[in-house]
Amino acid sequence: xxxxxxxxxxxxxxxxxxxxxxxxxxxxxxxxxxxxxxxxxxxxxxxxxxxxxxxxxxxxxxxxxxxxxxxxxxxxxxxxxxxxxxxxxxxxxxxxxxxxxxxxxxxxxxxxxxxxxxxxxxxxxxxxxxxxxxxxxxxxxxxxxxxxxxxxxxxxxxxxxxxxxxxxxxxxxxxxxxxxxxxxxxxxxxxxxxxxxxxxxxxxxxxxxxxxxxxxxxxxxxxxxxxxxxxxxxxxxxxxxxxxxxxxxxxxxxxxxxxxxxxxxxxxxxxxxxxxxxxxxxxxxxxxxxxxxxxxxxxxxxxxxxxxxxxxxxxxxxxxxxxxxxxxxxxxxxxxxxxxxxxxxxxxxxxxxxxxxxxxxxxxxxxxxxxxxxxxxxxxxxxxxxxxxxxxxxxxxxxxxxxxxxxxxxxxxxxxxxxxxxxxxxxxxxxxxxxxxxxxxxxxxxxxxxxxxxxxxxxxxxxxxxxxxxxxxxxx
Numbered sequence: 001x002x003x004x005x006x007x008x009x010x011x012x013x014x015x016x017x018x019x020x021x022x023x024x025x026x027x028x029x030x031x032x033x034x035x036x037x038x039x040x041x042x043x044x045x046x047x048x049x050x051x052x053x054x055x056x057x058x059x060x061x062x063x064x065x066x067x068x069x070x071x072x073x074x075x076x077x078x079x080x081x082x083x084x085x086x087x088x089x090x091x092x093x094x095x096x097x098x099x100x101x102x103x104x105x106x107x108x109x110x111x112x113x114x115x116x117x118x119x120x121x122x123x124x125x126x127x128x129x130x131x132x133x134x135x136x137x138x139x140x141x142x143x144x145x146x147x148x149x150x151x152x153x154x155x156x157x158x159x160x161x162x163x164x165x166x167x168x169x170x171x172x173x174x175x176x177x178x179x180x181x182x183x184x185x186x187x188x189x190x191x192x193x194x195x196x197x198x199x200x201x202x203x204x205x206x207x208x209x210x211x212x213x214x215x216x217x218x219x220x221x222x223x224x225x226x227x228x229x230x231x232x233x234x235x236x237x238x239x240x241x242x243x244x245x246x247x248x249x250x251x252x253x254x255x256x257x258x259x260x261x262x263x264x265x266x267x268x269x270x271x272x273x274x275x276x277x278x279x280x281x282x283x284x285x286x287x288x289x290x291x292x293x294x295x296x297x298x299x300x301x302x303x304x305x306x307x308x309x310x311x312x313x314x315x316x317x318x319x320x321x322x323x324x325x326x327x328x329x330x331x332x333x334x335x336x337x338x339x340x341x342x343x344x345x346x347x348x349x350x351x352x353x354x355x356x357x358x359x360x361x362x363x364x365x366x367x368x369x370x371x372x373x374x375x376x377x378x379x380x381x382x383x384x385x386x387x388x389x390x391x392x393x394x395x396x397x398x399x400x401x402x403x404x405x406x407x408x409x410x411x412x413x414x415x416x417x418x419x420x421x422x423x424x425x426x427x428x429x430x431x432x433x434x435x436x437x438x439x440x441x442x443x444x445x446x447x448x449x450x451x452x453x454x455x456x457x458x459x460x461x462x463x464x465x466x467x468x469x470x471x472x473x474x475x476x
């Protein structure tokens with residue numbers, strides 16, 4: 001078996017080290033932060049400053065794909081998340097009566113929790129593994145490597161405490177982890193990076209439902225938007241939920257959304273924001289902003305082949321996706337499983353690096369590309385405050401038809417939970433026929449007409465006093 005060195009103690013790194021140990025390898029995890037997640041969820045989530053993980057306090061979605069990995073590979077972690085307060089919601093529970101079950105419906109379940117719940121459960125499990133060691137407060141500062149043919153063979157890492165040897169080094173340090181910057185010093189050619197700016201900025205605020213209320217409203221749908229802004233609600237664990245607003249980075253109203261009063265007035269202008277905030281929820285945070293996001297694919301293979309052997313990237317170090325579709329944790333867990341299952345297969349060989357890259361291109365890259373297309377459409381819509389004609393209308397119609405038609409909802413859910421690619425799920429003649437009938441019955445249908453119009457939005461943003469601003473939009 002292999003000795004695996006894991007750089008980074010976030011979700012991807014914890015999962016890789018744990019899975020590697022469960023598959024019979026030994027693992028050492030290196031994390032620059034001096035502490036690990038604990039069981040004091042609120043303290044860690046709201047009070048732990050984590051500059052290396054800027055997304056830690058933002059909402060996360062554990063799609064069906066992530067839940068399936070946990071249930072199959074790490075059932076104790078799944079059980080611990082539920083014990084800590086995570087909740088599960090089946091996508092077809094949107095309907096008053098769930099449609100008759102079909103094979104695969106068990107994969108369409110969202111695991112609702114803050115990121116810290118997953119990190120805490122993974123840490124608890126990893127601490128109990130005799131074949132794993134966690135080294136917190138030891139940032140990786142270099143790679144131990146030697147030339148070998150067309151690629152450099154990575155044999156270990158260095159930290160301020162010294163050098164550590166391993167059969168395989170896993171870069172789970174995220175898009176800001178800096179391992180790519182260590183490649184030249186190790187004699188490697190640079191990584192091949194594909195980057196797409198999204199033009200989107202996010203603003204979220206956390207709340208807790210009142211005592212005695214364990215769940216929020218099932219309707220309206222938790223994600224909605226218009227031609228220039230959107231609103232989403234993320235139910236999590238222990239009665240906690242987040243409301244998120246997103247706009248274009250060039251939107252002149254963006255800065256004002258940092259003000260809690262402005263944020264809440266704007267959020268209430270969208271049906272999901274109003275439905276959740278009218279329950280008397282207690283604010284738990286200020287308004288947390290995230291911007292400058294991109295979709296980034298980073299490969300350690302160029303036209304000459306692998307630039308390094310004995311080193312593979314996973315998680316955001318490999319494919320960083322904008323959070324609009326919530327794919328990140330699922331793709332990271334898929335990669336962690338791949339590493340754990342194959343780490344014994346001569347991990348220092350060129351063929352190992354090439355096979356891992358081919359797997360990632362085949363398995364992860366299509367979902368990255370899907371994210372790029374989806375974000376380009378949203379970014380263009382927000383930038384121009386208009387859709388893209390018939391194509392935008394058809395895509396929006398599929399989403400809205402799904403809220404009324406269980407079969408279309410099932411197809412949409414299979415895409416959302418990474419069970420089936422959109423080009424296959426949405427090409428089903430039955431699905432297409434149902435959406436076409438839905439559109440034919442609504443000749444005047446205009447997409448992206450939920451929430452305030454621009455004049456209302458600017459009045460809300462610049463005059464958020466509830467006494468002078470509408471609580472919900474008549475256009476909902």
